[in-house]
Amino acid sequence: MNWLIDFFGDPANWSGPDGIPVRLLEHLQFSALSLLLAVLIALPLGLWIGHTGKGALFAVLSANAARALPTLGLLVLIVLLMGVGTDIPVLIPLVALAVPPILVNTYEGIRGVDPELRDAAYGMGLRGGQVLGRVLVPVALPLILLGLRIAAIQVVSTATVAAYVGLGGLGRFIIDGLATKDFPRTIGGAVLVALLALAVQLGFTFIQRLVVSPGVSERQAVR
Template structure:
């Protein structure tokens, strides 16, 4: 506890290029851009595969790849190939980490919709895209948001590896603290990452309450 007081109570840690606000902003930038890029790839693909049933093998391969992905190794490889002139080295492994949970949960959410709802929608004269947008996505939204939440938490936690190759973010406190035996700094950085992950979790809980209809929430609760 004294280490945390030492870290958070030191005014030097709240100002300058190595201050908490700057490192937090860098961390959020890495995480937000990576999550948005992953969403651009995985959401349309998951919706299309879930709706058409084509390409399901890609979902299985994606899920297996997520378990085997060596994030730090991939980061080092990208740095060796692309250098450190941009944020690209940290974004590539973070996007690769975030795509599988979004893709898998989006696919499972759409495929898991009751077939009777699909048939009823088609019977009302809706076409493929209308069925997907008006019926399947609203019902699948809890699983889709779950995939986004898992991806966001993984990205926030894993973005700390950016510091291992000289980039910024909250991981700087952890890496630099270990390098200099500054344990209050190391612990403070770890606590900041954990708190940010908890905040992300809370934000997605609130988003789910706002976007998921009460009927769908009650239906999932009954299950």
């Protein structure tokens, strides 16, 4: 506890290029951009696969293969190939980490919608895109958001690896603290990452309550 007081109570840790606000902003930039790229890749693909049923096996196998990639090892390899002049080396492994839960949960959410609802929508004269947007996505939204939440928490927690290759983020406190045996700095950095992951969890809980229909939530609870 004294170490946390030493870290958070030191004004030097709240200002300058190595201060908490700057490192937090860097961490959020890595995480937000990685998550956005993963969403742009995985969400449309998951919707299409879940709606059409095409490419499901390939998607699942690819997602499982991506999960098996060692994030730190991939980061180091990319840095060796590309250098550290940009943020791209850290974005690639983080995107690879975030795509699988988004893709699989979106696909499973769409595929798991009651076939009777799908048939009823077609019976009302809706077409493929309308069925997907008006019926399937709203019903599958809890599972889709779950995939986004898992991906976001994983990215926020894993973005600390950027510090291993000299980039910024909250991982700098952990890596630099270990290198200099400054344990208050190391523990403070770990606490900041944990708090950020918790904030992401709470944020997605709020978003789900805001955007998911109460009827869909009750249906999920009954299941």
